[in-house]
Amino acid sequence: MAYLEGKNLVASYGVVPILHECSVEVEKGELAVIVGPNGAGKSTVMRVLLGMLDATSGSVTLDDKDISMLSTQDRIGMGLAFVPQTKNVFPSMTVEENLEMGGFIRKDDISKTIQEVYELFPILYDKRKQLAVQLSGGQRQQVAFGRAMMTKPSVMLLDEPTAGVSPIVMDEIFSNILDVRNAGMAVLMVEQNAQQALNIADKGFVLVSGRNEHTGTGKELINDREVRKKFLGG
DSSP states (O other): OOEEEEEEEEETTTEEEEEEEEEEEEETTTTEEEEOOOTHHHHHHHHHHHSOOOOOEEEEEEEEEEEETOOOOHHHHTTTEESSSSOOOOOTTHHHHHHHHTTTTTTTHHHHHHHHHHHSSSSHHTTTTTTTTGGHHHHHHHHHHHHHHTOOOEEEEEOOOTTTHHHHHHHHHHHHHHHHHTTEEEEEEOOOOHHHHHHHOOOEEEEETTTTEEEOHHHHHHHHHHHHHHHHHH
């Protein structure tokens, strides 16, 4: 069993079915990506894993524990962290204040974790007194990652982290994501830029209409003729 696993997930919004026995998983120290066309159910998978949407069947397990019935807050307390696509920083707060807000649920000293974030993303230390609104897109995403890390999670869930950014910033963000993975965390990412995401992924899941159309390593999926034709433009 994988460290975080959503198995045979079925979910709907009202009477509209979205997920049809969809399965995703990620191990510690691994980057897994979920790709597919618009409306495939990618973000819905994230919502189910986080407990923001109840699955009608299937299960979610974390470190061999079934968390399917737990609240979002309890899942975060057990080690899940989430970086949404938008509104993922407090623009009127400084970098350091954003990190401090990320640790608000902790009762212990968070200063060591803040230092660990600065070690992972040195530019944030240099800009720690700057307002987040004054940062570049890539730097704001680093703040969002760092804030999520303040709860000392074992899994980071990312919803389209490169949406709306330039190719240069996209490369920077992907590099940051690899840094997070290399720090030993499990990273599961929904991403529209399928080619680039699969290039850096340890494993990938291609969803179509809420179903697993293809599953494999990033390299296997990029080299799969059908995946390339349908989803990667050749």
